[in-house]
Amino acid sequence: MSMPSIIKTLGTSVMVAGMAFGSSAVAADAQLPGNVRVVIGSTSTGGDTYQNSSIVADALAEHLDINMKVDAVGASSAFRFLDRDPRGNTLMIFHDQSYLGHLYGVQGYDDIFEKYTIGPTVAINPGNAYLVPKDSPYQTLNDVIEAVGNGEEVRVAIQPGGVSEIGFSALKNAISLEHPGMEDNLVAVNTGSQADKNQQLFNDQADMINGTVQANEQYTRLPEDDQKAMRFLWLTARQGTIEQAPEDGLGQTSREQLLQYVAPNVSVPMGNGDDFTFDKEFFFLYNKDMDQAIVDQIDQALTEIYDEGEIQQTQKTSFFIPNFKPSDEAAEYLETKMSVYEDIITNIQ
DSSP: OOGGGGSSOOOOOOOOOOOOSSSSOOGGGOOOOSEEEEEESOSOSSSHHHHHHHHHHHHHHHHHTOEEEEEEOOHHHHHHHHHTOOSSSEEEEEETHHHHHHHTTOTTOOOHHHHEEEEEEEEEETTEEEEEETTOSOOSHHHHHHHHHTTOOEEEEEOSSSHHHHHHHHHHHHHHHHSTTOGGGEEEEEOOSHHHHHHHHHTTSOSEEEEEHHHHGGGGGSOTTSTTOEEEEEEOSOHHHHTTSOTTOBTTBOHHHHGGGSTTTSOOBOSSSOBOOOOEEEEEEEETTSOHHHHHHHHHHHHHHHHHOHHHHHHHHTTOEEEEEOHHHHHHHHHHHHHHHHHHHHHHO
16 A cells, blocks of 8 residues: 555544443533643653653643643553543554554554544654764665675664564565565664664664664764764655755755655565555544543644644744644554554564
């Protein structure tokens, strides 16, 4: 299935079981309480999940005149907190890791489409990237594919089980298509945070790393003889996503320069005539028993917020691409998106 086919408007409504908020309330009157905790699937208050979630939570809180606090508790804890609260006091914002973790078989990740109600999408982080040292012999991603196909071992530092790994899986799949039997020469160096991945490159323990434009662009400005100097080889985002970024790009790397690293300029074949692309998308998740009236309330509030237009400017300033879809569209869009990447993961596994 081609990626363009999964980004069309989808109109199937998500239906969830109603549960009255409070002992005397009826479903039609249910609404968000005055104090709402937004848990996120990250433990960092300096990362993109916290930053993006804070932008959305602040806008919602002001629009609805309620208090919303973003709490960086990590994925496992966030899912547990969400499991316990059908009243709307606890909401969750996360990204594609929430379903990719399940596809990769990571402990603690259930099928979100079975266990939770999918809320609206709010933004894309277009910066998911792969980088090499500035003095690397690999000038392009095709150089990597050809080297692996010719028997060279290329080590890639990733954080296993999600957004960090999906590009690695796609690259390995492309190698298996072009050079059958040689894909095992692309070796995962499983590690943790972005700092850990960077260190693998600095210490010559990896030949390429998964990174982000936001976290790694600063290293691309360093002179080649600096141990920490890097080059971008590939951004997984769709061309149309990067085209929506500010013209100045980020740091000293312009939008025009970033477009050099996306398809079709960088090709990672999927075997169906399409090149692999991946947009890291952020969205809400709700307890399955949360009242549909609250789902509708959040959809309506965010529709009005995005119609006003101010939030889009705030997101773009932080190098996020606005991508609001109400919950009914988001649920089927994300489930269809999951099926595309499931095929890649299944082929590799």
